Amino acid sequence: MRATSQAFLENAERALGDVQLQRALENVPRGFVTKRAAARARLPEFDALRDEARAIKDHVLANLDLYLEEYERKVVEAGGHVHWAASSAEARAIIVDILNAAGARRVTKGKSMVSEEMALNEALVPQGFEVTETDLGEYLIQLRGETPSHIIAPAVHLNKEQVATDFRRHHRALPAGRPLHEPSALVAEARQVLREKFLAADAGITGANFLVAETGSAVIVTNEGNGDLTQTLARVHIVVASLEKIVPTLEDTTTILRLLARSATGQECATYTTFSCGPRRPGDVDGPEEYHVVLLDNGRSELLASDFRPILRCIRCGACMNHCPVYQAVGGHAYGWVYPGPVGAVLTPALIGIAEAAPLPEASTFCGRCEEVCPMQIPLPGLLRKWRMRAHEAQAPGTTPWQGRLALRAWGWLARHPRLYQLAARLGVGIARGFWARYGRLVGAPFTSAWTRYRDLPAPEGGTFQARWRRHQRHRQLSSAQWRHKGPGQ
Ligand code: SF4
Numbered sequence: 001m002r003a004t005s006q007a008f009l010e011n012a013e014r015a016l017g018d019v020q021l022q023r024a025l026e027n028v029p030r031g032f033v034t035k036r037a038a039a040r041a042r043l044p045e046f047d048a049l050r051d052e053a054r055a056i057k058d059h060v061l062a063n064l065d066l067y068l069e070e071y072e073r074k075v076v077e078a079g080g081h082v083h084w085a086a087s088s089a090e091a092r093a094i095i096v097d098i099l100n101a102a103g104a105r106r107v108t109k110g111k112s113m114v115s116e117e118m119a120l121n122e123a124l125v126p127q128g129f130e131v132t133e134t135d136l137g138e139y140l141i142q143l144r145g146e147t148p149s150h151i152i153a154p155a156v157h158l159n160k161e162q163v164a165t166d167f168r169r170h171h172r173a174l175p176a177g178r179p180l181h182e183p184s185a186l187v188a189e190a191r192q193v194l195r196e197k198f199l200a201a202d203a204g205i206t207g208a209n210f211l212v213a214e215t216g217s218a219v220i221v222t223n224e225g226n227g228d229l230t231q232t233l234a235r236v237h238i239v240v241a242s243l244e245k246i247v248p249t250l251e252d253t254t255t256i257l258r259l260l261a262r263s264a265t266g267q268e269c270a271t272y273t274t275f276s277c278g279p280r281r282p283g284d285v286d287g288p289e290e291y292h293v294v295l296l297d298n299g300r301s302e303l304l305a306s307d308f309r310p311i312l313r314c315i316r317c318g319a320c321m322n323h324c325p326v327y328q329a330v331g332g333h334a335y336g337w338v339y340p341g342p343v344g345a346v347l348t349p350a351l352i353g354i355a356e357a358a359p360l361p362e363a364s365t366f367c368g369r370c371e372e373v374c375p376m377q378i379p380l381p382g383l384l385r386k387w388r389m390r391a392h393e394a395q396a397p398g399t400t401p402w403q404g405r406l407a408l409r410a411w412g413w414l415a416r417h418p419r420l421y422q423l424a425a426r427l428g429v430g431i432a433r434g435f436w437a438r439y440g441r442l443v444g445a446p447f448t449s450a451w452t453r454y455r456d457l458p459a460p461e462g463g464t465f466q467a468r469w470r471r472h473q474r475h476r477q478l479s480s481a482q483w484r485h486k487g488p489g490q
Contacts, residue, residue, distance in 0.1 A: 040263075315375065
């Protein structure tokens with residue numbers, strides 16, 4: 001996937017003008033945010049679990065090599081194969097080799113953000129593999145030739161009318177006049193089409209929410225059951241996962257699982273939580289004949305040794321983007337690469353380079369909601385600030401333009417000269433009031449156009465902040481003097 005993160009501002013502008021997208025984005029706070037809040041309220045030990053989960057992941061990251069080796073040992077003991085890939089290109093080549101060696105042409109895939117990161121479909125399709133995404137959202141965007149706009153709801157930007165149109169265009173074998181108005185009809189049609197793909201598949205590729213070192217299991221969490229059909233029906237099962245998905249034990253996995261679904265969709269747990277533990281054994285009723293795990297590094301080792309290590313605690317729940325005012329306004333495609341929202345704004349510069357992604361850390365109001373809701377307590381605003389500093393130091397394109405830098409320098413100078421600062425603040429308030437008095441809104445005032453193009457700034461009330469604060473202090477002193485003089489209760 002070609003990254004357009006550098007063009008975040010243009011992407012965002014387009015997204016803000018897209019009426020259909022704006023309507024779809026209204027569902028994010030209505031659905032995910034409300035449901036997460038209710039699920040969190042129903043679990044008194046939620047914060048204690050967050051502490052525990054964070055400690056588990058910190059421990060794993062401090063001992064990653066040991067747990068990865070233990071995991072590999074368990075997979076091999078169970079009859080599977082583990083492949084180590086330093087880069088996306090290596091991982092793609094490994095997967096192509098596995099498929100060719102197995103004579104597999106038809107491939108089904110469960111949802112996997114890591115396979116998006118490594119642009120797996122773009123490598124497989126030109127080589128003649130027939131690849132079908134089986135997660136409903138992923139299937140919809142595959143039909144449209146799009147990329148996911150959310151890490152757990154890839155098609156959150158689409159409405160049912162668009163889906164019906166796409167189905168009519170692609171499912172040509174079905175009767176042209178069939179009714180497709182209801183979501184249930186769309187789901188039933190997708191199920192019918194995908195069922196044939198599952199049954200015909202030679203190989204199934206899934207991601208992993210967790211890799212359990214203790215047992216060598218790969219865990220996937222879904223609400224559709226497509227992951228189970230992908231991994232059990234085909235002859236070959238390939239798991240693709242990045243290194244940091246390791247957790248030490250099954251008990252640790254269950255601790256983090258209690259947070260995952262609640263933070264993601266507000267469910268107590270997802271409909272399907274599936275542990276795959278190697279190839280089919282004698283006596284098993286189903287399961288693949290071959291089982292492979294491709295472990296992708298792709299920059300994680302460097303991240304581990306950097307200030308950005310906490311982002312490797314991420315369990316891809318999506319809560320940070322659901323609560324982010326920037327994501328809620330522009331959606332996921334504006335971020336221009338695989339991972340949107342606050343997690344993407346931290347991870348993308350690490351994976352594709354700050355020069356390619358410098359505008360992303362700027363896409364934050366620093367309101368702190370992302371950190372507040374993150375089940376793994378990742379200090380997202382702090383990490384974004386670090387990226388801003390790096391981008392600023394590297395003078396990466398897309399960082400604060402020279403006018404902004406000059407204004408900040410002037411502000412810094414004024415802040416060190418309080419009398420002049422107060423004078424400038426009074427002047428600013430006077431100018432803003434003048435605009436309001438004349439035009440009824442703050443439009444066209446110097447330095448404000450980027451903000452006022454889409455929203456109003458309220459008229460300043462009652463002078464500068466410092467003037468109001470001084471008045472407030474005087475008022476408080478006066479009240480307490482009166483209180484002392486009269487005594488309480490009079
Ligand atoms: S950064 Fe936190 S909130 Fe965001 S996806 Fe990762 S775990 Fe979830």
